Amino acid sequence: MEILKSEKQGEVLVAVFCGSEFNAAVSEKFKEESLRYMAEGHTRIALDLSNVKFMDSSGLGALVFFLKKANQKAGFAIFGIGKMVKNLLQITKTYRAFRIFENREDAVAFLSAS
Amino acid sequence: MNGQIIRLTIDSDMEKVYFAVIAIEALCNYLSLSEDTVFGLKLSTAEAMNNCVLHSYGNETGHEVEVSFAMDADSIQLKVCDTGRPMNPDILHNFSPEKFSDDEECIGEAEISGRGLSIIKKLMDTVNYETGGGKNCLVMTIRKNRQERE
Numbered sequence: 001m002e003i004l005k006s007e008k009q010g011e012v013l014v015a016v017f018c019g020s021e022f023n024a025a026v027s028e029k030f031k032e033e034s035l036r037y038m039a040e041g042h043t044r045i046a047l048d049l050s051n052v053k054f055m056d057s058s059g060l061g062a063l064v065f066f067l068k069k070a071n072q073k074a075g076f077a078i079f080g081i082g083k084m085v086k087n088l089l090q091i092t093k094t095y096r097a098f099r100i101f102e103n104r105e106d107a108v109a110f111l112s113a114s
Numbered sequence: 115m116n117g118q119i120i121r122l123t124i125d126s127d128m129e130k131v132y133f134a135v136i137a138i139e140a141l142c143n144y145l146s147l148s149e150d151t152v153f154g155l156k157l158s159t160a161e162a163m164n165n166c167v168l169h170s171y172g173n174e175t176g177h178e179v180e181v182s183f184a185m186d187a188d189s190i191q192l193k194v195c196d197t198g199r200p201m202n203p204d205i206l207h208n209f210s211p212e213k214f215s216d217d218e219e220c221i222g223e224a225e226i227s228g229r230g231l232s233i234i235k236k237l238m239d240t241v242n243y244e245t246g247g248g249k250n251c252l253v254m255t256i257r258k259n260r261q262e263r264e
Contacts, residue, residue: 024168025128056160091236
């Protein structure tokens with residue numbers, strides 16, 4: 001079963017993380033699926049994390065992996081992060097590495113203009 | 115700490131770790147612990163159990179990973195044990211929350227995903243490693259009403 005579902009909104013690909021746990025059990029699958037988007041030529045990607053209730057360091061590592069890859073070729077933004085994920089980003093000092101938006105509209109607007 | 119409440123054993127499978135996290139969360143909510151304490155206990159459970167699966171058992175299923183939860187008047191003790199390859203105890207001292215970089219250019223996947231122990235040390239009040247009788251245990255304590263950003 002795929003963990004990302006996506007749709008185009010203008011020039012931006014909006015990918016929704018479908019599960020509620022972004023952890024070691026799915027981190028490799030996330031990397032595989034997200035890299036496929038770049039291989040398909042998408043250059044502006046917004047990741048919806050609103051379903052994610054729990055993230056561990058493996059999940060965050062996979063997110064950082066994709067951030068690094070995406071920044072080489074594409075614009076990358078995340079939105080819909082909950083309190084647990086926000087806390088994890090803050091304690092690991094990764095919060096400022098991401099472009100984080102409250103909602104889909106803001107993330108898509110930012111990427112569309114970039 | 116002698117007020118043990120639960121002991122839970124899962125198979126050494128990454129997909130099973132979250133079941134233990136859910137059980138710890140339910141217990142925390144029942145005990146009305148502070149939000150930061152619950153966050154610390156859940157994430158530390160996951161990170162410690164992931165380490166058992168990945169490092170002690172080489173990501174091989176069919177082995178036991180155990181978490182036990184005990185409390186006294188002021189604090190909670192979380193103990194995560196395996197019977198696999200013991201960790202070098204020096205590793206525990208080498209990981210420090212201060213090693214998280216503030217420089218986003220320096221942030222890498224390996225830095226984050228390899229920092230489960232740093233996260234645990236950041237979230238918990240004490241962290242120790244015990245081996246003996248073929249069992250390896252990470253023993254962690256946290257105050258019941260810890261405020262993370264205090």
